[in-house]
Each structure stands twice: as C-alpha cells, then as structure tokens.
Amino acid sequence: MEFIRFCFDGVKEIFRGGKLYWSWMGVLAVVALFGASAYLQQLQQGLVVTGMSDQVSWGIYIASFTSLVGIAAAAIMLIIPAYIFHDMDIKEIVIPAEGLAIAACVMSMMFVLIDLGRPDRMWHLLPYIGRFNFPKSMLAWDVLVLNVYLFLTMIISVYLLFSKYKGKEPKFSIYFPLVILSIFSALSIHTVTAFLFSSNVARSFWHTGLLAPRFIASAFSAGPAFFLLTALVMRYTKVFPVKEIAIKRLTTIITIALEINLFLLLAEVFTEFYHQTEHSASAAYLFFGLGGKTALVPWIWSSVFLNISALVIFVLPLKKNTIFLALACLFLVVGVWIEKGMGLVVPGFIPTPLGEVYEYTPTFIEVQISMGVWAIGLMLYTILAKISIAVNLERIRLT
Amino acid sequence: MSEKNNPAKTVETPENSDVSRRELFKKTAIAGTIAAAGAVSTTIAASNVESGGLSDALDEFFQKHYQEMSKEEMQKAIARLERKAKEKHGKEIHIGNTPPLEGVLFGYALNISKCKGYRKCVDACVAENNQNRDTTIQYIRVLELENESMNFEEADHYYDRETVPHTGKKYFPIQCQQCENPPCVTACPVEATWKEADGITVIDYNWCIGCRYCAAACPYWARKFNWSEPSIPEEKINPETHYLSNRPRMRGVMEKCTFCLQRTRKGKLPACLEACPTGARVFGNILDPKSEIRYVLENKKVFRLKEELNTEPKFWYYSD
Ligand code: SF4
Ligand code: SF4
Secondary structure, three states, X not given: OHHHHHHHHHHHHHOOOOHHHHHHHHHHHHHHHHHHHHHHHHHHHOHHHOOOOOOOXXXXXXXXXXXXXXXXXXXXXXXXXXXXXXXXXXXXXXXXXXXXXXXXXXXXXXXXXHHOOOHHHHHHXXXXXXXXXXXXXXXXXXXXXXXXXXXXXHHHHHHHHHHHHHOOOOOHHHHHHHHHHHHHHHHHHHHHHHHHHHOOOOOOOOOOXXXXXHHHHHHHHHHHHHHHHHHHHHHHOOOOOOOXXXXXXXXXXXXXXXXXXXXXXXXXXXXXXXXXXXHHHHHHHHHHOEOOEOXXXXXXXXXXXXXXXXHHHHHOHXXXXXXXXXXXXXXXXXXXXXXXXXXXXXXXXXXXXXXXXXXXOOOHHHHHHHHHHHHHHHHHHHHHHHHHHHHHOOOOOOO | OOOOOOHHHHHOOHHHOHHHHHHHHHHHHHHHHHHOOOHHHHHHHHOOHHHHHHHHHHHHHHOOOHHHOOHHHHHHHHHHHHHHHHHHHOOOOEEEOOOOOOOOOEEEEEEOOOOOOOOHHHHHHHHHHOOOOOOOOOOOXXXXXXXXXXXXXXXXXXXOHHHOOOOOEEEEEEOOOOOOOOHHHHHOOOOOEEEXXXXXXXXXXXXXXXXXXXXXXXXXXXXXXXXXXXXXXXXXXXXXXXXXXOOOOOOOOEEOOOOOHHXXXXXXXXXXXXXXXXXXXXXXXXXXXXXXXXXXXXHOOOEOOOHHHOOOOOEEEEOO
C-alpha cells in the first residue's frame, strides 16, 4: 500500500515543474521524435541509410554503446564510498547517480537495438524461447550482464528511495549484499564489453589484454565526470544543493582514474609504435592515416587534446573554479566518448582483415537516430533525478 | 495477395492437432513477452505484409531455428518461403534441404601460380548464389599482390581485370575458408550460424538478428551483410537453391560462401571452380583418400592463411 503511494507520488512529481523543466523536456522530446522518424526510415530501408559497410560493419551506434556502458559505472564510484565506507557527504547524491546509471544502461541497450538488422527477431536472444548462445558468445554475455546490472541498480535505487520516503534508515542487511553484487556487476559490464572486442583474434587492434583495464579506468573517470557535470548544473540551477565536499570527492576519483587511463593508453601506444608491425596498421591509421586516408585522425587528436586539457584542469587549482571544472568534465566525457567509440570501435575495422583501407563516416540519419537515443536517455535521467531529489529534500514523503 | 489464394490460411485451423494448439500456446506466450516492446508490430511493418497476409507474417515471425524445426514444420516453412520468393521475384524458386553427405568433409585448394586474376569465379559465384545486385555482394575477393609480397595491406583490391595478368604481380582469391574452428560461430549470440557435418559454416537467414558480430570475428572478411532489401533481376535468378545456401535472402541478415552446398551435396562442383578458365581450383572430399584434393594436400607444398589464429581453414593454397 505504502509502495503504491510512493509510486503514485513519484509519478506526480514528474508532472510538477517550472518553466525551465518543461522547456528542457520539450526540447528533448522534439529531438527524440526527430530521431524516431529517422529510425522509422532505417527500419523501412535497412541499414543502408547508415555509413556502415561490409568493411566497417559497426559505426557510431556500437561506438556510443561502448562509451555509454562506461557512463553506467558512474554510480558505482559513489556507492562504494557511501555505502561501504559510510561517507555521509556522498550518500545524498548516490541516488541521482543511480538514475544516471539506469539511463546510461537503457541508452546503451537502445544503441544495440538500433544497430540490429532484424530488431523484430530480438526474441531469439531470450533463453529457452530463443537460442541464447551462452556461455560461448561474448555478445550473449554482454546482454546478460547489462540486464543484471540494470536490474540491480533499479532495485537498489528503489529500495533506498522508498526507505527515505518512509523516513526510515535503509537496512544494512538488505542493501549491503545488493551493493556488493552491483559493484561486481558494474565491473563485469566493462570487462565483458571489453572482452567483446578483445576476444576477436581477427582484429589485432582490439586483441589486447589491456583493453579491459582501460575500459574500467576510462569508465571510472568519464562516468563520475558526467555525473559531476550534471551535479554542477543542479547546483547552479538551485535544483539541488550539492555539497562542496561531495564535489571534491568526485573530483579526486575522476583525477585518479583519468591518470590511470592515460597511462594505460600511453603504454598501448608505445607498444604499437615502437616497432611497427603489420598489426599496428589500425593504430597508424587512427593517429596518422594510412594511404592518404585520414578520416579518423581529427577525431583521435581531438580526443587526446580533450583528455589532456581535462587532466591539466583537474590537477591544477583551476578546478576550484566551477566553470573550469564543468569544462573539464565536458572535455573528459567527450574525450572518452571519442576514445572508446570512434577511436576504438571503428579503427578495429580499418584496415579490413584483407588489408583494405575503407573509411567510415556516419550519415546524417545515423547522427539523427543517435541524438534521439540521447534525448530519450536524458529525459529518463531527468525524471529519475527529479524524483530522487524530491524524495531527498523530503518534498515527497509518506505522511 | 488476397486471402483466397493463400494456402497458409487453410492450414491454420484449430482442429488440426494437439501440436498446433501447443504451438499456438507457445506463440501466445512468446508474443505476450515481447508485445510490450512492440516487436510484433515492427516485424509486420518490416516484412512484406501486403504480399503474404497477416498469417504469413506471423508464421515468419515465429519461425523456429533451422535445427529445431520438425520435418513438417520445415516443409511448411519452405513452402511459405518458396511462395514468398515467387511473389517477390516473379519466378518459381525451389528451396532444397539436402542434408550433409555421410563421410564427407569438403576441402578446397587453389593453385596461385595458375590464377591470373580474371575474376571469372566472382561472376559465377554471384550468378549462382543470388546475391543482391544493388549492393554488389561478392563472396570472393581477388587480391593483386607484388610477386614477392604476401602483405595484404599492399594488395590492390580493385585492379583492372580487363588487362590481367599484370607483370610482376600475383593474384590471390580469398573466400570463406570454412574454418574447422570458426570464430564466427562462437561469436553469434543466437546460434544463427553453425558448422554442418560436412564442414561448411552456414547461416539460417530466418534466425539471424543482424548484429554483425560474426563479421567482426571472421579473420578472412568472408561474411557479407544485406544492408538493403536484396534485388535481383528476374532473368538473373538461379531457381535451384538450398535453404542454408543460395535461397533468396532478406534485408538485415548476414550471408556467406558455402562452397555451393546446393551443388556439392549433390555431387556437383562449386560454381567458382567450374568457371575458372585456368583450372586453378581443386575441390573435393578430404576424407576420401582417392580424391584429387587429397592428392594435392599430400603432394604439393600447401599453406593456409593466418594459420597462427588457430582457425584451421579447410582452404589451402599452393603453387607449382
Ligand atoms: S572464414 Fe570466416 S566466415 Fe568462413 S568459417 Fe572462417 S570465420 Fe567463419
Ligand atoms: S549477424 Fe547474424 S549470424 Fe552474424 S552473429 Fe549476428 S545473428 Fe549471428
């Protein structure tokens, strides 16, 4: 009964909001519709409407999927200090961060869905009913761990929110095992997504054991950075008074993860280039172009530039300035998005296993559909964050 | 197509059998699970409803995995697919289902000193296997390499075939290597692709979800995707097909070379071999000690591509 009231109050909260809220949601809805119309076109004509080809058979959809899996970790880096080490300052922002994790998970699943040639046959993936190639296929693993992570994150957030709503302390014996499970599943979504690529002997660019640690390091920087960015916005718009100390904590986490990520990247680049073999062709193409073809070169160098600028801001006192801090977060999110997406997925296909250098540029429709997915994800995040803030500020509670 | 001349309609009666009722129950259960996602409506929108009617669209949606269909289900599916193929391509098409032959493991060998790069094999393959002519899907890629080089990154994929052979060059045709240990099969999340008993890796075009993970996993760039709805001029259609090979495909699914199993399982030779003007190709059963392919394997200095990947190709190259 209480739970029904809770849900009801939550839904009511979605429809309460000022001008700023409604215009934000309105813009997102328009972008989402824009994306949906493009998707309809893709459904009717097939994936020819994208820039993908037999040579480069995955493009920005899978690239976005890969980097969003990283964002989905955002919450974990907050849950650990809050619920394992009982850091009270972090606790109050955990649930909005969980909201981001849920939204990122949903978005990454949507990106896989829109990438399918036959989305109507999705049910073939269901165990028992379809034919789920588990445990052999890494893609099957990925589908599984993503769902588990999404499910756990939802359970935890609902439980924590509901306790707060009732004005009760969450029970240790309930949330602790869930939190431990969700930490492992957060690690597993990155590891498995990295394995999805690194298990391919056919693609030497991906075929490296460093991929999984790199995924985790970049996720633990980009995820919290994305969240910090939104937290700064929340503070600026006076939606939620995020404490200075919480921001400091986040900054520390991001900086360390970012440093590790850049170190791993450097190690990889060194190995590729010190003695260039046939296997370094993809890396050479990515950073310098191959045979006069250079489509990815501007991407990767902007990513390098963005990552380094972010690092500079994070290690200097400059980060005390909110604008610079927000900028650094933005740089980091975009930088990692490129590095994990266009900088990792696409060059794996170039050159092809038969040595052909065939380039890929996303089409307008592809960009449109991707923007639609982002819009839906941001709407979801906004709603979830709004509800959790309302509960946290005790604007809605059991009376 | 109107309902009158749609035979599938009459089959779908309730008193048919117990099996069909159980089927119906299972279908309803599955439908319930996914209806929320709107998947059903997507299929109906995506498949050609206007040509087959709702019942065909539903049957197609619920069609089982090739290896799970009973004999009758298989017959029904094939009948429907043949009917739909006729509607689409305007030609009677026969979809065979010959199983692998006992004691046969197919292997291919290619003499690179004979190959002159005419690409007749490519043409014959496209004609035989009903590939989409719009996006020019080709299963065989012939590389032009410097005589002394084996570095594919320096190969020319688009050399001028009219003037071949070019001096100082060699030609290297590559198609699916029918790996004994195929990474494409492990990759597929829904088991839509597998290795048959005669060693041929096949795809169930009605089960593939089009994720293209197998294409990323194949070290020989052998898997080709239907980015658009395949279109083939009526007079170019090869009506003699096999379910697991050259039957008409649909958009959004993967396809690949099957060593022409529609022919080879009936004792014929692959189309690419027959078309080769230089006689560079040797095909046969590697389990048969008297076969020509066995002679080549035993007496020539053969090698395989990317052996270090442990894919165990059943495609060998040699030179005299
Ligand atoms: S060559 Fe490629 S498609 Fe053919 S069996 Fe090997 S991995 Fe699969
Ligand atoms: S594209 Fe089809 S055959 Fe290939 S992995 Fe995906 S579902 Fe399997």
